[in-house]
Amino acid sequence: MPAWKFFILTFGCKVNQYESQSLREAWQRLGGSECAIPAEADVLCVNSCAVTAKGERDARNAVFRLRRQAPDATLILTGCAARLFADYRPRPGAKWAAPDLLIPQEEKSRLLAGPWAMAEPDCAQADAPHTPLPAAQTAGATNTAFPPFRIASFKRARPVLKIQDGCGHRCTYCIVPLTRGKPRSRPAGEILAEARRLLEAGHAEIMLSGINLRQYGRDDPACGDFWDLLRSLDKALAPEFAGRARFRISSLEPSQLDARGIETLTACRMLCPHLHISLQHASPAVLRRMGRGHYSILMLEKAVASLAAHWPVMGLGADILTGFPGESDADLRLLLELIERLPLSYAHVFPYSRRPGTAACNFAGQVPHPLKLERAARVREAIERRRRAFWAAQLTLPRMLVVPDSIRRAAVEAGSGQTHALCKGINEYYVPCFFRPPNGSASALLPVRPTALTGKGLLTEPLP
Structure with missing residues (x-):
């Protein structure tokens, strides 16, 4: 195969970053070389996100932009927004472009065999190379095997290690179960081997990541649960790497912070004293409408207080969603009051985005867009005060x-x-x-x- 160049553009979550790195390494083994300028590439790959409407729009805009920059390159759109792209219809007269290959998330791993692995032979030689191909067949959607992504290094200093994929919870606002499918857990032995590879390659921090870490092991009891995995990683690696390297957890559900979870967190020698919580809201009524009635704010506050007794200094982040259908001023006050009580050091605040295919898209009580933005701004302002206070307190630390x-x-x-x-x-x-x-x-x-x-x-x- 002659030498070829590729360019990968990644949107969205840590898991997407991991999967892009796996594609990068696989394509380099196949003789490809990565380039920094899209115009120089023979193959362009957009690894997309669809958590918000903006993420889906970013993917479409990227396809249009990259097509202009490299009109002769093979352009691939994959990831969570790929399936939604197939149903997108632009406004009459709107400027847009289509990819050559449209690879839905459940088929993404087939690209490990090469960027042309899913193109039909007659299409690959077509006179009109930019006629969009149909999305790949969805046979992989019912596959229960863990996707075969693997990495040996990372483009950034702090690599992501993917341990879990998919989600079966079906929060009423979330489209991820539709794009990533049912939960699948990576065998603990593979996770340990990859963590050791990355540590031996010189990386000093590894982020353990998945779509929903609470569901690790639910599809395969042999895996145990997330706390079993964390204990086994620490037991195997701490004797050699504690003090030289550390783990960070990408995101946890509040319900995971039970007594066993707190005991595990405080016992691990390689774990950063930092957590990111999928909080979403503080109002019980809003949480129920979100389909997140499996935890309470009181449970979370007690867990944070228990952790603070072991971690005198602790970074604490959260995901927060404002403007959900039916959210009232009183609901917003509950959220703002919680922000003042929790020792938050930062948060990712999003105004609710309607996603076709989710239950909340058709809920009554949709909050007007300007009001959603106003409420998000108020929450961000409150978070910013907490962040500044946390950063200022860091100045008292000796080391x-x-x-x-x-x-x-x-x-x-x-x-x-x-x-x-x-x-x-x-x-x-x-x-x-x-x-x-x-x-x-x-x-x-x-x-x-x-x-x-x-x-x-x-x-x-x-x-x-």
């Missing part, structure tokens, strides 16, 4: 451990008004840190001391 993102430097303005070109990293509490490169070679977990606060994060200095 923290930073994983440098890369050797690339960022311009940061110090309190003196001077701008310095500094290295950037993330500490164990998920706070951005900036520092001058240390003399000689630094360990992957770099000990630093905070010295000042900026709008972008902490200024720090390396410790001996």
